Amino acid sequence: MAEVKLRALGLRETDFGDYDRYLTALTEEGRKIEILCKNARRGNQGKTIAARQFCFAEFVLRERGGRFTLQEASIVRDFFAIAEDIEAYALACYLCELTNTLTDESEESPALCRMLLSALTALCAGKRAKNLVKAAFEWRAMAESGYAPDLSACGVCGRVIETPPVFFSVRAGQAADKVCARRIGGDYARLSEGALRALLHVLTSEARRVYAFALSGPAAAQFCELAEQYTLYHLGRGFDSLKFYRSLCPPVFG
Structure with missing residues (x-):
């Protein structure tokens, strides 16, 4: 041994x-x-x-x-103090279950460990909105695990989207400009400017700064809704811990 x-x-x-x-x-x-x-x-x-x-x-x-x-x-x-807040505890359980799904014994992803530690720190401190911590972790964890959404250019025509609006498809995992989104149809949804800025921040910032942003109102609702949808769709499964969290904190989106 x-x-x-x-x-x-x-x-x-x-x-x-x-x-x-x-x-x-x-x-x-x-x-x-x-x-x-x-x-x-x-x-x-x-x-x-x-x-x-x-x-x-x-x-x-x-x-x-x-x-x-x-x-x-x-x-x-x-981070045992998380158990003092049942909503924070339920969310922490989900983040751990998601991480467990995205990792294995053969590959290393140091950013995931740093991000999860930062998320648990934020939940313990209670100074950041739980729904934003959850969504930011979902987006970045998926990206770090090979499921990164492509926002660099229009996924339909290939041209760089220089000015808003930007549309996004959960299923395709890519952006589209206004003309292509209307032509293709499907599940392309127009991203609000706030949701787009937050998503770009989460996907491109250093791991320690992933949660360093603010968002509220409809933009926050869209950012969080798409994060959960994207995670569940591309992993092709649900999570018992997420069901528990949702029983305590129903989504603000539809």
Whole structure:
């Protein structure tokens, strides 16, 4: 067995047997791993208190054949306070489930880890609108995972769209100018200037600045609606945690 030291964020906990637990974690480098935490559900949880969902920790692991067993864990930063706000907790669960879906054991995406840590920080602080944190994470996480929407030019004629309006298709994942959008029809929706600026910011800014924007009114509603639609459509699945969040926070869009 080899000893491995790394830092990772807990995404999901799964009980195993009578006393053990598996922790699905996202490493600082953006790789997903499964960690067996033996005796984690016994009364004395001294060495496993940091091996929890919503906790960013330093781990000492034993690795054998690609399987990891917990030896030690110490907290770097925890986000347990999210549980004090049921809406923030539900949203954090969804962001973790989405991240779990978008990552695997073979590829690394450091930006995803940084973005998720920033999202959890924002939810704990409560200073940014939850719906904007959610939508910004959805847009950028999809982009980082190979599902980036193309806003660089009209996806129909190929010409650069120099002036608004810009239309966007969730299904095609691309923009179109006014003439092409009207000619093609389908689900091309006109982006408000505010939603377009926010989307461009989220897709192009440094990971640490993804959430550094403000948006309100119909533009915010459109930005958030399209983000959720785009994520669910291109992943071809729903999320139980999103259903839970929506039971607490029905969307403001139609």
